[in-house]
Amino acid sequence: MRELECDVAVIGAGPAGLAAAAAAKKNGAEKVVIIERDSSPGGILQQCIHPGFGLNYFHEELTGPEYAGRFIAEAEKAGVKVLFNTMALDLREEELMCSGPGGLLRVRSGAVVLAMGCRERTRANLVIPGSRPAGIYTAGTAQRLINIQGHMVGKKVVILGSGDIGMIMARRMTLEGAEVKAVVEIMPYLAGLRRNKVQCLDDFNIPLLLSHTVTDITGVDRVEKVTIAPVDGNKDPICEESREIQCDTLLLSVGLIPENELSRGRGVPLSSVTKGASVNQYMQTEIPNVFACGNVLHVNDLVDNVSRESERAGRNAARYAAGVLPVGRPVSAVPGENVRYVCPQRVIPGGDEEIRLFFRVAAPGEEVTVSARSGDRVLVSRKAPFVNPGEMESLTISAEDAVGLTADITVEVKGGAR
Numbered sequence: 001m002r003e004l005e006c007d008v009a010v011i012g013a014g015p016a017g018l019a020a021a022a023a024a025k026k027n028g029a030e031k032v033v034i035i036e037r038d039s040s041p042g043g044i045l046q047q048c049i050h051p052g053f054g055l056n057y058f059h060e061e062l063t064g065p066e067y068a069g070r071f072i073a074e075a076e077k078a079g080v081k082v083l084f085n086t087m088a089l090d091l092r093e094e095e096l097m098c099s100g101p102g103g104l105l106r107v108r109s110g111a112v113v114l115a116m117g118c119r120e121r122t123r124a125n126l127v128i129p130g131s132r133p134a135g136i137y138t139a140g141t142a143q144r145l146i147n148i149q150g151h152m153v154g155k156k157v158v159i160l161g162s163g164d165i166g167m168i169m170a171r172r173m174t175l176e177g178a179e180v181k182a183v184v185e186i187m188p189y190l191a192g193l194r195r196n197k198v199q200c201l202d203d204f205n206i207p208l209l210l211s212h213t214v215t216d217i218t219g220v221d222r223v224e225k226v227t228i229a230p231v232d233g234n235k236d237p238i239c240e241e242s243r244e245i246q247c248d249t250l251l252l253s254v255g256l257i258p259e260n261e262l263s264r265g266r267g268v269p270l271s272s273v274t275k276g277a278s279v280n281q282y283m284q285t286e287i288p289n290v291f292a293c294g295n296v297l298h299v300n301d302l303v304d305n306v307s308r309e310s311e312r313a314g315r316n317a318a319r320y321a322a323g324v325l326p327v328g329r330p331v332s333a334v335p336g337e338n339v340r341y342v343c344p345q346r347v348i349p350g351g352d353e354e355i356r357l358f359f360r361v362a363a364p365g366e367e368v369t370v371s372a373r374s375g376d377r378v379l380v381s382r383k384a385p386f387v388n389p390g391e392m393e394s395l396t397i398s399a400e401d402a403v404g405l406t407a408d409i410t411v412e413v414k415g416g417a418r
């Protein structure tokens with residue numbers, strides 16, 4: 001069996017893995033290796049040919065491949081080695097087992113960064129009733145077929161779920177000549193970014209039906225129609241008000257699942273809400289030599305946040321491998337009023353880096369106050385004109401403000417109409 005030794009091993013060459021690897025290299029790790037199952041780098045961004053990337057990070061509007069290209073160049077320049085067509089199979093205490101072109105490969109490293117991204121939820125996850133004809137795709141699969149393989153997937157389309165991928169595909173399908181009859185969302189509010197609703201639905205007169213769901217799929221060889229119905233406060237369909245929409249294609253944009261099989265195998269504790277690892281402000285999981293970042297940690301709407309968070313993971317993985325990462329007893333960062341989750345979930349007081357807490361609200365609100373407090377001490381607070389579960393929020397606490405904390409940090413969103 002082939003063997004490889006390095007300071008930091010990164011699993012995944014998407015934007016998270018590329019940024020983490022380059023940062024590890026720039027922060028003293030001599031040998032940094034990325035394990036990537038695909039034949040090329042960039043992860044999901046390779047198929048995201050629309051613009052909208054990089055506004056925060058580069059202050060420019062880039063397409064997905066352009067954005068990924070900047071980090072590919074960065075990783076190359078830093079001297080990161082990428083092993084393509086190589087699948088990480090098993091993360092063990094002392095080693096990472098992989099399978100690649102030369103057969104099995106054993107990788108030993110001082111630290112490991114998990115950057116495996118997400119996969120999409122499918123019809124099977126939702127258990128939508130009906131027949132099983134062709135013409136049902138996850139939105140990301142349809143995106144790959146159209147943008148990379150050049151296959152148009154349908155002509156009359158209904159999209160279930162108002163996540164960003166669904167809205168982006170509503171516009172893409174329209175630009176390719178299809179008729180998108182509706183985007184159907186079970187929640188009473190949008191699941192994705194407002195800017196995507198404006199640019200992808202409103203600009204193309206595509207109806208968004210909130211508090212609605214698909215209750216049946218009909219078709220023998222190919223989808224012929226779907227039945228939709230409004231839902232009540234418990235998300236149960238009101239079947240007497242259902243109606244049929246003739247279509248040949250149903251796209252599903254109903255959520256992403258972090259790819260945490262390797263993490264689970266290694267015994268990395270996962271959050272029951274994010275389905276990603278529980279980490280501290282250094283992006284370090286509860287297994288000290290394992291770090292996590294990007295969509296495998298929590299589903300991000302903006303890749304710019306992924307890049308910054310991943311640089312933090314890579315930098316601190318390098319510091320761990322060199323034996324210089326601060327240690328200490330953590331306090332928990334917990335969701336308070338109208339907050340669904342906080343990531344990182346733990347903070348080591350007295351560390352040497354500012355702490356950026358990412359969180360999602362539980363329900364939309366307007367003119368709210370967003371704050372983090374430890375006991376009665378408010379660490380940071382700001383006003384926000386609008387919050388929505390589809391848009392990730394963050395608060396930054398300086399390293400000095402976290403010195404000596406003993407009580408949990410609670411993030412809360414108060415006030416505002418919901």
Ligand SMILES: Cc1cc2nc3c(=O)[nH]c(=O)nc-3n(C[C@H](O)[C@H](O)[C@H](O)COP(=O)(O)OP(=O)(O)OC[C@H]3O[C@@H](n4cnc5c(N)ncnc54)[C@H](O)[C@@H]3O)c2cc1C
Pocket residue numbers: 011012013014015016017035036037038042043044045048051052053054086087088089115116117118140143164165168259262293294295296300301302303304306
């Ligand atoms: C359709 C779509 C549209 C989007 N639009 C925007 C937008 O307009 N603006 C924006 O800012 N963001 C957008 N995003 C979000 C952004 O693309 C993601 O947040 C980002 O790609 C996440 O990066 P990642 O590296 O964590 O995951 P990924 O990009 O998914 O990369 C994960 C990598 O890990 C590899 N991998 C997984 N498991 C293994 C294994 N076991 N062994 C080896 N390799 C493995 C995969 O092959 C992949 O290359 C969009 C996302 C999608 C899906």
